[in-house]
Amino acid sequence: MLTINRRVKEMLGSTTLAITARAKELAAQGHDVVNFGAGEPDFDTPDFIKAAAIEAMNKGQTKYTPSIGTQELREAIAAKFLRDNKLTYKPSQIVVSCGAKHSLFNIIQVLIDDGDEVIFQAPYWVSYPEMVKAAGGKSVIIDTDAKSDFKITPEALKKHITPKTKMLILNSPSNPTGVMYHKDELAAIAAICVAHKIYVISDEIYEKLIYDNNEFVSIAALGKEIFDLTITVNGVSKAYAMTGWRIGYAAGPLEIMEYIKKYQDHSTSNPTSISQAASMAALKASDDTIEAMRKVFRARRDLMLKCLDAIPSLSYIRPEGAFYVFCDFSKVGNATSIAKQMLDEVKVAGIPGDSFGAPNYIRFSFATSDERIREGIKRVGEWVKKYGK
Numbered sequence: 415m416l417t418i419n420r421r422v423k424e425m426l427g428s429t430t431l432a433i434t435a436r437a438k439e440l441a442a443q444g445h446d447v448v449n450f451g452a453g454e455p456d457f458d459t460p461d462f463i464k465a466a467a468i469e470a471m472n473k474g475q476t477k478y479t480p481s482i483g484t485q486e487l488r489e490a491i492a493a494k495f496l497r498d499n500k501l502t503y504k505p506s507q508i509v510v511s512c513g514a515k516h517s518l519f520n521i522i523q524v525l526i527d528d529g530d531e532v533i534f535q536a537p538y539w540v541s542y543p544e545m546v547k548a549a550g551g552k553s554v555i556i557d558t559d560a561k562s563d564f565k566i567t568p569e570a571l572k573k574h575i576t577p578k579t580k581m582l583i584l585n586s587p588s589n590p591t592g593v594m595y596h597k598d599e600l601a602a603i604a605a606i607c608v609a610h611k612i613y614v615i616s617d618e619i620y621e622k623l624i625y626d627n628n629e630f631v632s633i634a635a636l637g638k639e640i641f642d643l644t645i646t647v648n649g650v651s652k653a654y655a656m657t658g659w660r661i662g663y664a665a666g667p668l669e670i671m672e673y674i675k676k677y678q679d680h681s682t683s684n685p686t687s688i689s690q691a692a693s694m695a696a697l698k699a700s701d702d703t704i705e706a707m708r709k710v711f712r713a714r715r716d717l718m719l720k721c722l723d724a725i726p727s728l729s730y731i732r733p734e735g736a737f738y739v740f741c742d743f744s745k746v747g748n749a750t751s752i753a754k755q756m757l758d759e760v761k762v763a764g765i766p767g768d769s770f771g772a773p774n775y776i777r778f779s780f781a782t783s784d785e786r787i788r789e790g791i792k793r794v795g796e797w798v799k800k801y802g803k
């Protein structure tokens with residue numbers, strides 16, 4: 415009989431992928447599907463980044479690189495951290511991996527032992543609980559709601575800390591809510607983590623997609639003590655429309671990063687050499703190159719919110735970043751079955767909130783055109799009117 419490793423056996427499949435697969439299947443059958451399921455920018459990777467990849471190939475940069483990424487790329491990442499985040503990391507403290515997802519997986523594997531507790535909030539990004547399971551750790555989930563703007567309060571954090579707490583995962587701006595933690599909120603969280611010696615993973619993958627003049631703050635920049643406990647994670651996927659290139663990176667205390675290096679040495683080795691060259695071009699360029707994409711996302715967010723405002727039974731917290739609106743369907747019915755029914759009946763794909771630990775919600779991504787946003791939310795409104803309770 416087939417026996418599977420206990421930790422892997424307990425891992426859940428991805429509902430995000432299941433809904434997206436069903437949406438694709440319906441589209442292939444000729445249906446006009448509006449896909450609000452996307453977790454990636456719909457823009458093409460900018461041409462200058464592609465050109466850098468082609469140049470790298472032509473120059474023969476098609477061989478193994480150091481497992482943690484080239485020295486040049488790690489220098490460019492260190493410069494980015496200093497420029498954008500006021501963080502001083504040496505290239506030796508940086509590990510480049512195959513996407514931020516891979517960086518997060520590595521960190522959790524390296525720091526979490528059987529029974530260690532990892533705190534994060536619900537709604538959460540779908541992979542956090544599964545990564546913790548894969549390491550044998552225990553997820554301790556702090557429920558947040560619209561009343562607290564989907565943020566962890568210092569009081570709630572303190573209540574969830576036990577002698578087994580090893581780590582807190584923060585994600586700002588957040589997938590799925592788009593909510594951001596501001597400086598004073600991060601400072602309060604940092605003080606608690608320092609007092610209890612809890613490591614922090616700061617998942618900053620949506621850093622460049624921020625609207626309404628909000629200031630992005632890295633928790634590690636708030637003082638030496640929190641800097642020494644934090645591993646900062648970022649990548650090129652969302653900011654530069656480079657999801658398929660698979661480059662993410664992490665920076666933190668040298669001792670931890672050396673273990674991550676060892677772990678990566680024996681698993682993936684280096685991320686693709688060509689993608690590393692492309693990412694270096696991306697990170698060295700000025701933000702003007704991605705500003706145009708950000709502006710389009712902001713206009714789309716405003717459009718989606720305006721369309722949703724015309725449906726009185728739905729509510730949301732205004733997203734300050736990322737490209738998602740997390741919509742409360744509790745006045746309409748069971749969000750998990752509504753997401754399935756809406757896809758089958760009016761061909762609109764949204765991701766049900768149960769995958770993010772918030773079962774009354776559906777996540778709509780606005781990484782699609784204005785026309786699709788208008789059409790899709792119109793269909794949602796019609797469906798809600800006809801079938802909602």
Ligand SMILES: Cc1ncc(COP(=O)(O)O)c(C=O)c1O
Pocket residue numbers: 453512513514515516539585588589617619648649650651657661662
């Ligand atoms: C919150 C969050 N973190 C990390 C990632 C991973 O990004 P990537 O592996 O493409 O760098 C994603 C992607 O959806 C995300 O939403």
